[in-house]
Amino acid sequence: MVKPVLAVNFKAYYPHSFGENAYRLAKDAVRVWRETGVEVILAPPFTELKSVIEAVNGTGVKVFAQHADPVEPGAVTGFIPLEGLKNLGVHGVILNHSEHRLKISDINYLVKKARKLSIETLVCADTPETGAAVAVLGPDMVAVEPPELIGTGVSVSKAKPEVVTNSVDVIRRVNKDVAILTGAGITTGEDAYIAVKLGTIGVLVASGIVKAKDPYQVMKEMAEAMLKGLA
Ligand SMILES: O=C[C@H](O)COP(=O)(O)O
Numbered sequence: 186m187v188k189p190v191l192a193v194n195f196k197a198y199y200p201h202s203f204g205e206n207a208y209r210l211a212k213d214a215v216r217v218w219r220e221t222g223v224e225v226i227l228a229p230p231f232t233e234l235k236s237v238i239e240a241v242n243g244t245g246v247k248v249f250a251q252h253a254d255p256v257e258p259g260a261v262t263g264f265i266p267l268e269g270l271k272n273l274g275v276h277g278v279i280l281n282h283s284e285h286r287l288k289i290s291d292i293n294y295l296v297k298k299a300r301k302l303s304i305e306t307l308v309c310a311d312t313p314e315t316g317a318a319v320a321v322l323g324p325d326m327v328a329v330e331p332p333e334l335i336g337t338g339v340s341v342s343k344a345k346p347e348v349v350t351n352s353v354d355v356i357r358r359v360n361k362d363v364a365i366l367t368g369a370g371i372t373t374g375e376d377a378y379i380a381v382k383l384g385t386i387g388v389l390v391a392s393g394i395v396k397a398k399d400p401y402q403v404m405k406e407m408a409e410a411m412l413k414g415l416a
Pocket residue numbers: 194282330334335336337338368369370371389390391392393
């Protein structure tokens with residue numbers, strides 16, 4: 186059976202995403218990975234990458250940066266080249282998140298360069314059509330997220346299931362292999378269950394986990410629901 190993907194974007198919620206909270210979230214994710222075997226991806230803020238990488242060291246949990254800049258290392262003050270992320274030990278990078286958009290030419294540059302550096306790419310898109318446009322570039326994963334539902338707690342899989350099914354449809358026409366994720370408003374196990382039932386392989390979640398009273402319970406519930414959905 187193909188493993189479902191639980192990708193957790195910490196964003197920059199304060200204090201939830203920082204310091205001891207980020208470390209604890211990473212340890213909770215390791216527990217969920219051990220107990221369920223789902224593919225868990227964590228995307229902490231840049232400032233927490235090192236501690237989260239240490240927290241998951243020796244496990245199957247992957248750590249992604251939330252963004253990278255389309256630059257070569259050098260005189261680029263404040264920019265983040267992929268080489269720096271590689272050096273830190275990240276497994277992958279999120280590109281073109283709705284809150285940090287990139288031009289399509291820059292996504293192309295970063296996807297190709299990341300592949301050369303053995304860094305996985307999770308490219309976000311706001312519509313099924315944009316999802317297909319970025320899938321053509323050959324990333325490892327595409328997440329389609331309607332921006333109006335992000336952070337609302339209203340799940341795209343329930344409120345706009347046609348966005349999910351259309352995404353699978355148009356993305357599969359141009360790329361047979363890319364992993365397709367559902368994102369925006371995913372909050373419960375049921376939201377994640379519906380996302381896989383609609384044809385995607387996992388979910389990209391932020392507030393529903395990061396701001397939860399018990400992030401471990403929510404991650405576990407989502408992981409188990411997706412396993413059930415794919416069985
Ligand atoms: O990267 C995560 C997405 O933007 C979804 O955010 P959300 O789960 O808070 O709606």
